[in-house]
Amino acid sequence: MSEKPLVFTVTRIPDLEAFEPKRQQTKEALAAAFDDVHRDFWISTIIAGLLEGTVIGAAVWYPPGREMYDSEDQRKQALGMLIDRFQPTGFWDWWAQDFLPKYDKCANEGFGEGVKLASWHLQTLGVHPEYQGKGVGRALIEVIKPKAAKDGVPMVLEAEKENNVTIYGKIGFRAPVPPTTFKGPAGEFPMWPLIHDVPKV
Numbered sequence: 001m002s003e004k005p006l007v008f009t010v011t012r013i014p015d016l017e018a019f020e021p022k023r024q025q026t027k028e029a030l031a032a033a034f035d036d037v038h039r040d041f042w043i044s045t046i047i048a049g050l051l052e053g054t055v056i057g058a059a060v061w062y063p064p065g066r067e068m069y070d071s072e073d074q075r076k077q078a079l080g081m082l083i084d085r086f087q088p089t090g091f092w093d094w095w096a097q098d099f100l101p102k103y104d105k106c107a108n109e110g111f112g113e114g115v116k117l118a119s120w121h122l123q124t125l126g127v128h129p130e131y132q133g134k135g136v137g138r139a140l141i142e143v144i145k146p147k148a149a150k151d152g153v154p155m156v157l158e159a160e161k162e163n164n165v166t167i168y169g170k171i172g173f174r175a176p177v178p179p180t181t182f183k184g185p186a187g188e189f190p191m192w193p194l195i196h197d198v199p200k201v
Helices: 016-033 039-044 071-091 091-111 138-143 145-151 160-167
Strands: 059-062 118-126 153-157 180-184 187-196
Touching: 039 153, 059 091, 071 180, 091 153, 091 180, 091 187, 118 138, 118 145, 153 160
Parallel strands: 118 153
Antiparallel strands: 059 118, 153 187, 180 187
């Protein structure tokens, strides 16, 4: 007997107030999707969810000209909770003084100078393990392709696991340069800059 196909909807949440009723479901879904020490960081980047039904995954995309924590609202409502959470651990000093400069260099070497900011950037993507492999992640990416094509810009992201590089490759992303190795409070991890050159329409 074949498995019943999964039916889901990709919905954009217009503001944090609309997102609030689904905050706990989103947190639970992403807590299961991300089992690493920086889980709270990934959860803090989520400004997406479904107004009806159950949140099974979420993605955060920044359009051309925008990036994470570039607005007063983001810094107040998302960045502030991170500082409070990580300041005692020394994570914040590492993040600001070591990671961010190296991350910017990694992005510029992989995409080209200024390309990340000029592109549709996927900051976070998480799908509850129960629903992985059913097209949810792909849908959260495909929904942006027409926007990137209309804008005439690529879609970009960074991957920290080699198997994710393979998965994104099946959707059209490529790694233009080898990964950069970062040394963080929890140990070393690689990062691959990935780019999808979406044909302009």
